[in-house]
Amino acid sequence: MPDIMSTGISGLLASQIALNTTSHNISNVNTAGYTRQMTDFGARIPQRYGPAFIGSGVDLVGVRRLYDQYLTAQVREGTSAQSRLVALNDLSGRIDNLLADTSTGLQPALDRFYAGVNDLANHPADTSTRQALLGQANALSTRLHTLAGRMDSMGRETEQRIGDEVGQINQLGASIARLNVEIQRAGAAGVPPNDLLDKRDELVRQLSEHVGISVVPQDGNQLNVFIGSGQTLVLGGNASTFKTVQNAFDATRMDIAGPGGTVITSQVSGGSLGGLLDFRRDVLDPSRNALGRAAVALASTFNEQHRAGFDLNGQFGGDFFGIPSPSVLGNRNNTGTATVSASIADVSGLTTSDYRLRYDGSAWSATRSDGTAVALSGTGTPGDPFVADGLAFVVGGGAAAAGDSFLIRPTQAAASGISVLITDVSRIAAASPLAASSTSTNIGTGTVNGVRMTDASNPNLFGPSTIQFSDPTTYTIYNASSATTSGPFTYTPGTPIAGAGWELDLGGSPQAGDQFQVSANTAGVGDNTNALALAAIATRGVLDGGNSTITNAYGQLVAGVGTVTQQAQSGLDAQTALLNQSLQSQQNISGVNLDEEAANLIKFQQSYQAAAQVINVASALFDSLLAAVRGS
16 A cells, blocks of 8 residues: 655655756746756556555656757757848948948049049149149049058958857867767766756857858767858767868968868858858958949049140140059969969950959860859960950960969959059140141131040151041041141041041031141140040940949949848848747747746645645654554
8 A cells, every 4th residue: 555655755855856947947047048947747656455546656757848949940040140141231331331421432532533623624724723633633542542441451350250250160169069978978877968958059059140050960969060061060079170271362361161171161151150251252342343443444544535635745644543453363272384464455344353264274264253154255365365354364474284273353452552643733634635727718617526636656646637628528638747648538427537646526517628727736735625535534434335434333332332231231130030039939938937937936835835744644643553552
């Protein structure tokens, strides 16, 4: 027959364990990653007494975590996605503020420079106006340097943070592996160590803040953890070590390598590390290149027009701006001796991409930084360079080996390297080198609308040349330098008349016998023809195949970064809401509710007191029995 004393004691001990578990829950209400625990009990096997079975008390079945692996995985994935967007939104927002700000952006400095060129067109001989233009040009150059410097600083910060993230990942991986060993050892008796499991789950969640991971359980309550596209970080009790290595082309740029040294940068995603890599690839690099492209377009176009003008000394204008050539970086693993040089062949064809030129043993190929293949024309020799996207590549030096590659950065260094070459205000070429006029005896309505130089190397450029109309649609050109007459030519209204290195635009209707003169602009001090052409660059399409002005191109850069930032912010808001929902669902199951635990505390206290009373009754019964025996 069951023993009432034993039954009472089992209830007392059961209530004590339940009280201990409840107090443990309450104590860890603020512990990160803690999962609420519950004590499970089962009735002891009853004993038969006559026609009935009499219960014999309660036994502890176990203390289990209120844990849902699917909700835990959902929280982990949401944490990784949110951390990625936090990093991307923060960094892209800083670039957005830098470029769009009215005090730090490029547009205000660009507008002031264009205004200075317009002032020059209005006062071409005024020394103070010329000096003001040089001041605005230097201010524009300084603004470009500042913007490029800030981006370079953010680039260095990004590289540093990538290294820090990899260090954190290694540290967390090692901690998870150690816990795997402890959990396997502690659970050898078949009882799961709840608090160790909580601690490991929290470490895995923290790891997901840094990088996207996949988790695979295995026997012995162990977890295997993988990052990227399946690179092993934790396998049972062993943790792999990842590291940052110098990029094969650029020693200032960090790549991520696995334990075997294989670069896996492109395979890593998610978490704050993924956000940093996304920012570097999708925002920082294109922004640097786009800013540099604007600088190249401005300098190249302005220089070309400036060289076509005459300065106050009666000489052709030289380059107004200095601009660096495209950067070419060889792969440090190249085994051949070939070299590659790059130059800009057509500004209008420039993109915001970098390029990789690779030799496969028989031919060269080029790809953009997004992996898109680019068709190459030419043979790569100095006389017939490879041409693609407005760039020209020349392969020189020795022989290339199969697998050799080169990274070409056409515009990245342009903004930081642009300079103003003109220091003497008299060297600003505001005048046209040519002057054109009609003779006073003309009877038609033809007027000179403008003359421009097309070939400064033509030996007969300054002629002088005389255009003679024999009838309204036919003309000849006499050049005094060569003492030759060319023609007759057919005149089509609206079509320029081309001569010895020049083109003339006519308006109206010339008649038979009308003449027009083209000669050197010997009195060009007050001439503003070339200054007007320089000012027109502000509204001239020079990029994207001639469809975008420099201002448009900068606006596209600002809009592009703004769009990425807005998308990152919107994604962050949405992902934060989803993560909060997942956390709430998880906490509804696994979180500690103090009101519920307080109720449990009272319940188990009462059951403890009741069990104690059972023991007290059993003791009294036993005393009565002893007294009866002694009395008999």
